[in-house]
Structures are given as C-alpha cells and as structure tokens.
Amino acid sequence: MSIMAAEVQMFLLFGGVLGLLTFATVVGQVLESRSAGAPADGGIANLNARINGWWAMVACAGLALLFGTTGVTVLFAVLSLAALREFITLSHTRRSDHWALLAGFFFVLPVQYALVWSERYGIYSVLIPVYAFLIMPIISVLHGDVRRFLGRVAEVQWGLMICVFCLSHVPALLMLDIPGYEGRNILLVAFLFIVAQSSDVLQYVWGKLAGRRRIAPKVSPAKTVEGFLGGVLSATVIGAGLWWITPFAPWQAASLAMAIALMGFLGGLVMSAIKRDRGVKDWGWMIEGHGGSLDRLDSVVFAAPVFFHLVRFWWAS
Amino acid sequence: MNGPEPTVPPDAALSRARKGRIRNGISDSAAARRGSLIAAALAALLRHAIVLFSRLVTGVQVRWSGCGPEPVQRIYYANHTSNGDSILLWTALAPAQRRRTRPVAAADYWAKGSIRRFVAKAVFRSVLIERKEVTRGNNPLSALIGSLDTGASLIVFPEGTRNTSGRTALPFKSGIYHLARARPYVELVPVWIANLNRVLPKGEILPIPLLCTVTFGKPLRLNDGESKASFLYRARDALLDLAPQTEENAR
Numbered sequence: 001m002s003i004m005a006a007e008v009q010m011f012l013l014f015g016g017v018l019g020l021l022t023f024a025t026v027v028g029q030v031l032e033s034r035s036a037g038a039p040a041d042g043g044i045a046n047l048n049a050r051i052n053g054w055w056a057m058v059a060c061a062g063l064a065l066l067f068g069t070t071g072v073t074v075l076f077a078v079l080s081l082a083a084l085r086e087f088i089t090l091s092h093t094r095r096s097d098h099w100a101l102l103a104g105f106f107f108v109l110p111v112q113y114a115l116v117w118s119e120r121y122g123i124y125s126v127l128i129p130v131y132a133f134l135i136m137p138i139i140s141v142l143h144g145d146v147r148r149f150l151g152r153v154a155e156v157q158w159g160l161m162i163c164v165f166c167l168s169h170v171p172a173l174l175m176l177d178i179p180g181y182e183g184r185n186i187l188l189v190a191f192l193f194i195v196a197q198s199s200d201v202l203q204y205v206w207g208k209l210a211g212r213r214r215i216a217p218k219v220s221p222a223k224t225v226e227g228f229l230g231g232v233l234s235a236t237v238i239g240a241g242l243w244w245i246t247p248f249a250p251w252q253a254a255s256l257a258m259a260i261a262l263m264g265f266l267g268g269l270v271m272s273a274i275k276r277d278r279g280v281k282d283w284g285w286m287i288e289g290h291g292g293s294l295d296r297l298d299s300v301v302f303a304a305p306v307f308f309h310l311v312r313f314w315w316a317s
Numbered sequence: 318m319n320g321p322e323p324t325v326p327p328d329a330a331l332s333r334a335r336k337g338r339i340r341n342g343i344s345d346s347a348a349a350r351r352g353s354l355i356a357a358a359l360a361a362l363l364r365h366a367i368v369l370f371s372r373l374v375t376g377v378q379v380r381w382s383g384c385g386p387e388p389v390q391r392i393y394y395a396n397h398t399s400n401g402d403s404i405l406l407w408t409a410l411a412p413a414q415r416r417r418t419r420p421v422a423a424a425d426y427w428a429k430g431s432i433r434r435f436v437a438k439a440v441f442r443s444v445l446i447e448r449k450e451v452t453r454g455n456n457p458l459s460a461l462i463g464s465l466d467t468g469a470s471l472i473v474f475p476e477g478t479r480n481t482s483g484r485t486a487l488p489f490k491s492g493i494y495h496l497a498r499a500r501p502y503v504e505l506v507p508v509w510i511a512n513l514n515r516v517l518p519k520g521e522i523l524p525i526p527l528l529c530t531v532t533f534g535k536p537l538r539l540n541d542g543e544s545k546a547s548f549l550y551r552a553r554d555a556l557l558d559l560a561p562q563t564e565e566n567a568r
Contacts, residue, residue: 081526085376085527089515089527093515095514095515098518098521098525101525102525105525105526284376284528285376
C-alpha cells in the first residue's frame with residue numbers, strides 16, 4: 001500500500017468524497033420530491049442547501065490542490081481573511097482600533113502565511129503569539145482612547161490567534177519533513193479535514209437519530225451526548241480506515257483521529273459560546289446553508305495546531 | 318413649503334423624459350456624441366467596478382424585511398455614518414432598481430473638480446443639492462422633486478450629516494417631510510446600514526473588510542393631516558426599528 005503514489009491516493013480520496021456527495025445529493029432530492037405537497041419543512045431545504053455548499057467547498061479545495069503547496073497556502077490565507085472578518089465584525093472594537101485592524105488584516109495575516117509558505121517555523125510560531133501580541137495594543141494605544149482598552153485588544157488578539165495563527169497550521173502540515181513520506185504531505189491535510197468535517201457531520205447525524213441527553217444546554221442546545229459519542233467514535237473509525245494515506249499505523253491513525261474529533265467538538269463549543277453571547281446563530285453568510293466560514297472551520301481551527309504538533313513531535317525529522 | 322401638485326403619473330413622466338433625452342441627442346455633433354459615448358461607457362464600467370469592490374470589501378448581506386426588490390419608485394432614506402453609505406445602499410439594490418435610483422449628494426463637495434463631478438454626475442447620476450448657500454433659485458427641494466417627476470428613485474440621509482455622535486441616529490431634518498408632502502404617491506423606505514462606519518470611519522482612507530448588512534424596512538407614506546413633527550418622528554422610529562439591538566445602540 002505504502003508504495004502507492006500520492007496522486008493515486010488523492011484521486012481515490014476525491015473519488016470517495018465525490019461519490020458520497022453524489023449519494024447525499026440523490027438522497028436529498030428524493031426527500032424533497034417525497035415531501036412535495038406536505039407542509040413546508042425547512043429541514044429538507046436546509047439539508048439540500050448544505051449539500052450544495054459542500055459541493056462548492058470541495059470544488060474550491062480541488063482547485064487549490066491543482067496548484068500544490070502554494071495553492072493550498074493561498075486558499076488558507078483567504079479562509080483566514082474570511083474568518084477574521086467574521087470574528088472582528090462581532091467583536092467590540094472602536095474607531096481608535098482602525099489602524100491596528102488594518103495591520104492585522106493586511107500585514108500580520110499575509111506575513112504569517114508567507115512565513116508558513118517559506119517554512120520558517122521559528123518565526124511563524126511566534127509572530128502572532130509574541131509580536132502581534134505586543135505591537136497591536138501599541139498601535140491602538142497611540143490613538144489615546146482608553147475606553148474598554150483591555151477588552152478591545154484582547155478580542156483582536158484572540159481573533160488573530162484563532163483565525164490566522166491556528167488556521168495557518170493546516171498548510172504548515174505541508175512543510176513537515178517526514179522520512180519515507182516525502183511529497184505526500186497534502187494527504188495529511190486531507191486526513192485532518194476528512195476526520196474533522198466527518199466528525200461534525202456525524203455528530204449532527206447521530207444527534208438527529210439518537211440524541212436524547214443534552215451535553216451543553218446553555219452553550220449549544222442542539223448538541224447531545226449521543227451525538228458527541230457517536231460522532232467522535234465514527235470519526236475515529238473513519239480516521240483508522242484512512243491509515244493508508246498517512247505515515248501512521250492503523251492504531252496511531254485512530255488515536256490521532258480521536259484527538260482531532262475531540263478538539264473539534266470542544267472548539268465548536270467554545271465558538272458557540274461566543275456566538276451565543278453575541279446573540280447570533282451563525283458567524284456570517286458566506287456559504288449558503290452553512291452560515292459563515294467560521295461555522296465550518298471552528299473544529300478545524302482547534303484541531304489543526306494539536307494535530308500539527310503531535311505529527312511534528314513524533315513523526316517529523 | 319408646498320411643492321407643485323403632481324400632474325402626470327411618474328411612469329409617463331419617465332418615458333417622456335427619456336424621449337426628451339433622445340431628441341436632444343440627435344442635435345449633438347458626431348464628435349460630441351462619440352465623446353459622450355466614451356464617457357458613458359467609462360461610467361458604466363466604473364459603476365460595475367464599484368459595485369464589485371464594495372461587495373468584496375463588505376461582503377454585504379441584503380435583508381428585504383419590509384418590502385421586496387421591486388423596481389418601483391421610492392425614496393430610500395438611511396442612517397448616515399460613513400462616506401460610503403450611498404455606495405453601499407446603491408450596491409444593495411437589485412440591478413433594475415439601481416438603474417432608476419439616484420443618490421442625493423452635497424454640491425459643495427461633489428461639484429468641485431472635474432473628477433468628483435464626473436463620479437457624482439455620470440457614474441452615480443447623483444442629484445446635487447446646495448447645503449450652504451440656499452437661495453430661491455437653488456432650493457434643494459425643487460431639484461429633488463424635479464428628479465422624482467422624471468420617475469427616479471432617490472437615496473437621502475435625513476440626518477443631514479454623518480452621525481459620529483455615538484447615538485443611533487440624529488434628529489431628522491424636515492426635507493423628507495416636504496418630499497413626502499409634495500409627492501405623496503412615492504413610498505418612503507427606511508434602510509438601516511450596519512457596520513459601514515467600522516469599515517471606513519470618518520477621516521480614514523483605507524477600509525478594513527468587515528461584514529456589513531443593509532436592511533430595507535416597511536415602506537411608509539405621509540398620512541392625511543399628519544403634522545411635520547409626528548411624521549418625522551414616525552419615519553425616524555421606523556428606521557430605528559431596523560437597527561440591531563445592542564447595548565451600544567441604546568436609544
């Protein structure tokens with residue numbers, strides 16, 4: 001198996017994903033035609049909008065993959081931009097933060113991705129946690145506005161950490177040197193995404209089918225214990241089943257998948273808490289049926305740095 | 318102030334205005350016609366570029382929460398916090414609405430310099446009105462009523478100036494009441510523009526790409542015998558109803 005070319009594995013993966021989407025589309029259409037005439041139910045329309053959203057997202061991923069490492073890095077820089085604008089839109093910045101935000105959007109974000117692209121781990125892992133952390137409040141304080149100062153700079157820093165720093169660990173996977181796995185790192189990105197996203201989808205499915213006990217009624221009333229267990233365990237099984245595209249043994253792939261699914265679930269809770277406090281249901285409206293980009297990326301954002309460091313520590317040279 | 322009573326329905330007036338323009342065109346010399354064709358093409362190109370740019374920067378979400386995107390004649394009145402308000406509202410309109418809608422802009426700023434004048438006149442087809450030296454001859458209301466009589470929709474900011482007070486909206490100036498009284502068949506649509514003041518605060522040149530929403534509310538008209546004060550209060554209230562309720566937006 002391990003001598004199978006990366007391209008062949010990528011084709012198989014994409015074929016699998018497209019097959020699943022086609023299946024989901026057919027099911028969605030059948031459900032819709034069956035429910036014709038029945039009282040309007042937003043559920044099926046939303047399901048089909050979600051499936052269409054998935055087609056668009058997979059198309060974007062495929063397009064980026066055609067351009068290799070650079071394409072994937074640029075895709076994530078754009079996703080970071082979309083996520084950061086959603087995050088800052090819901091944060092309490094003031095006019096006096098304008099220059100700091102300009103620096104965040106148009107300097108920190110592109111520089112972070114340029115550093116990831118040029119494999120400068122020593123700098124990109126401190127750019128935002130240390131240098132942006134120190135310089136952004138300096139830019140804000142120069143405007144002399146002290147109102148809610150700590151809250152403002154803390155929210156902006158949090159936004160940069162979540163939407164730029166954490167998310168940039170996805171393309172950073174491409175730069176890891178893993179002996180015997182050269183030229184195939186793109187499959188690690190695929191592994192992370194397939195596990196994180198299928199965990200989200202399966203939590204939803206398990207929750208709909210078997211959900212009884214609410215797991216976090218105050219934060220996210222739709223999440224249930226059954227959805228959580230079913231989703232995380234099925235994602236673990238899916239991850240184990242994908243061991244052949246990774247440098248991991250099956251049990252290792254299962255453990256990493258479980259770590260991804262757990263971080264994804266907890267990250268989803270954290271991001272829900274923020275949304276709930278701000279009184280919104282979705283982060284934005286970028287993807288029809290899904291809400292904003294952060295609604296789709298919340299689990300990946302929390303899982304990516306953990307997955308990156310686990311692989312870097314145990315597998316990279 | 319009493320505007321002249323409307324004598325023709327607006328759509329007939331519009332088609333008459335169009336015919337008038339065509340007739341005038343025939344008498345132009347060929348060179349002038351070519352020049353104005355190039356200017357018109359450039360203006361159309363700029364219009365598309367500006368719509369695309371403001372969509373990209375603001376990711377604008379349009380909410381039709383009290384009326385639909387039908388291209389009927391309307392006066393859109395909105396809160397005013399940023400230089401880009403007219404552009405974003407105009408971007409939020411459906412293409413057919415956009416074609417008949419003219420922003421109202423201050424002549425003291427927009428009539429200065431040939432580039433500004435081109436942008437205001439050719440690109441946005443603005444109605445320029447005098448804010449400072451108002452005389453009988455350049456009364457802003459007659460310009461607005463005149464453009465309503467050609468069938469155009471208008472974009473106005475009844476607060477009169479950009480609101481940087483931190484309050485949700487300033488008190489309304491009375492112009493909107495006089496318009497409603499002069500042309501009672503034109504519906505007034507409140508429009509709340511959210512967040513654009515954070516994208517481009519007063520005095521800044523570079524925008525930050527935060528998300529904006531434009532919410533169109535329920536149309537209103539002047540009631541029979543309604544006083545100026547109560548109409549202005551009602552219109553402002555209809556606009557404030559569209560504002561998101563946050564602790565910072567307390568009325």
